[in-house]
Amino acid sequence: MTSFATLALDLAAASALVTAWICLVHRRITALVDTYAVQSASLAVTEGLIAYLYSAPDLYLLALLTFVVNALVLPGVLRRVVRALRVNRMVNTYASVRVSALAGLGLLLLAILVVGPVVPYAEVSSAGLLPIATAILLIGFFLLISREKAVTQVVGLLVMNNGILLAGIALTYGLGLFVELALAANLLVLAIVARIFLARMKESFDHVDVDALRSLEG
């Protein structure tokens, strides 16, 4: 049973990583948001399995929270944003899809190289979660900087957040429930702020291209 659970944990974590990487190769915004939802769901499953394996009942709640907020609510908000703002459904990138995919692999390599030696010191060591978490974080960051549209950048930020969440669990069995709750609430606020921000941008500039900020340049 335990070995099966361990296998399932590895699988769930790998799924979270792979879905994060898939975020890099999407050309359509809606597909990107869907993938993010899947990634969050994988993360929730990972958390649930850790809770089971290490008998940390707090983490069940956290897993539930992750599933509800990150996998259902936030993607829902994002989809509504895309619909409401009639954003061009295509993802505009600075780095081509191919380059992005390769960069994602490079970042995974970097994460394993740098964080790998630290693993023995992490609390949940069996699954090698820390390198995976770091890779997700870096991929999220890369998404943030290589995509033009504000909506896609928000997705990048959320992927980063998932990475940070996973890293926190890997290092400490969860950051303590209240911290998690605060984090989740923060994310919601972030989503709402992003929604308002995007709406305002749409009103004022009739597009959500962050590049237009360049006109502020001295």
Add this chain to the structure above:
Amino acid sequence: MILAEALLLGGMVLFVGGMVVAWTRPTAGGVRGSFLLGSLGCAVAAIQAVELLVTGTAPSLAIGFPGTTTGVPLLALSIQEDPLSAFFLLVVAVSGGAVMLASVGYVDRYVHERRGRLAGLCNLFLLSLVLVCTAGTVFLFLVAWEGMTLVSFLLVVHEHHEPENRQAGLRYVIMSHAAATGVIASLLLLAVGTGQAGWGGIAQGTARLSPWVRDGAFLAALGGFGTKAGMVPLHVWLPGAHPAAPSNVSALMSGVMVKMGIFGLLRVVLDLLGGGPSWWAYALLALGALSALVGVLYAIVQHDLKRLLAFHSIENIGIILMGIGAGLLFLNLGYPALAALALAAALLHTWNHALFKSLLFLGAGAAVGSTGTRDLERMGGLIRRMPGVALGFLVGSLAISALPPFNGFVSEWLLFQSFFAAFTTGSAGTEMTFSALAAVLALTSGLAAYCFVKAFGITFLARPRTPEAAKAAPAPRTLVAGMGILALFCLVLGVAPILALDLAGGPLRELTGTTLGTGVPFSVFSSLPGPGSVSLPFAPGLLALLLAGVLVVAWAFWRLRGAPQVAPGPTWDCGMDRPTPRMEYTATGYAQPLTRIFRDFYRPRDHEERRPALQPGWGDLSRIKRWAREIEDPVWRWFYLPLSQGTLHLARRTSRLQSGRIHAYLAYMFTTLVLLLLLVRVVWGGTP
């Protein structure tokens, strides 16, 4: 004991009173009262300083929050005077008091706006100067030092409607700011290294510091205090700031504030560090010689009266630095008695310069205020309009030109003696160094005299060159009184320098462990005390008597022969026309021979405006209609201009990073993160 504290606090209370009066009642009467209160405060502070120097009773006030001395020792605040502080307090107080007295009339007559603000700031300025002198701990010193800089900046830009003044003020505040980092770095290095906040505690601990820390503290102090003192090449704020400020402020800044740089250097280098390797001394000697020469050479070619005086401050600071450097070298070579002689010359020259430079700036203030111009070429003939001021300026000119029987002669003569005494040390290198330095000092004094013939002659003698100069109003009485006090001090310290040397005994013992003329009584008419029990071959009192005797004999002779018949007649006009002021010697013309000799140094740019020749064959001369000569400071061109342009260039290059694109900023963060991760991997091999 109580008396010393009461005097010091009383002086400070008077300054605060002066501030309050000026700011609450900015009327003419309030402003006068404010300056008089400041003057009184200086007098009280001077009495306290003399009391300490003569009897050795030092005031000691801890401005304590409970526990500061134990809790955060570096933040301890206390006022603690030693002889060195008291000597500089005396320098501040005498010149400050005379200038404040002179300001009563000066501001009344020549300053037309915001007088209350000016008077209040002058009082605050003196308060900060007194605090700089008397601060007993690092932290209080730094606070007072910055306060002094800020207040003097506000005073420099008092007439801020002139763009030129604003620029000078900006340059001043930038350089002072940079200098403050040196001062702070130096003092904190020593305070943190020794774990002490008070001067005494630091001085006991510095011997244990590593040579690197000591060298660092020396260099930082040299840069920081050197800037305030106006040492070349850190002097460039000075020729701008002194002319920009109202003249009474210039007198305070040039006469008094600049000396705080010397005070800081003496405090750090000799008192706290207790001397150092010989390269410190050579650095001071070289920078001193450079400052003296550059200062006087630039002074000669100025035709702005106050700028000319400002360059002379640089020259005199150079002379003082040479004295300090010589003292340091003698200490290093193991001749404390010779060090005492050189440092006595430096201390005396510091006081003397404070006296005659304040005097000269006050005189310049009267000339500038009544003619409305600082340009020498537009003055002339002022001796008939303001004889008192002219006499005072003459005394100052003689003193700064190092002519007996005035004080400048004594201190420069003592410095020469210390240079010549270097020949008893028997080291060829030292002998050659001091021969060269003596030559520099001699050249400097000679050129200073040359320059003051011009400064006095063009300003006060001959015929007025402009209608404004012809109609100049007589100077206010308090201004003449303030100048009179300073001139009297110049004369007394020239005739009886033994008084000043007695007062300098305490600081000398503090800095070198010995003093001049140990164990031999000296009086006003005996020859001057020298190193150890030797006496120097010069009795200024006797010389003054001799000079007075000659004057009396000449006067008697003149009376006996009867007054000579004076027959006024026209000046010969070369057969051209009636002599006009345009035929007089100009300041530029007077400096011409030297500009020619030092052409490679000055690199003058001449502007000529020509017209067709009046007559064929009359040659070139008649075709030049206007002729002007422009000389700019090469230090500015070769040092500061490349510095500022390089900084701007770098800033422009850096600003390309600022694309204004949010992605770019995020990418910077991302790249930094990735690089740091790689660095961690490479440097620590991945093991935490």
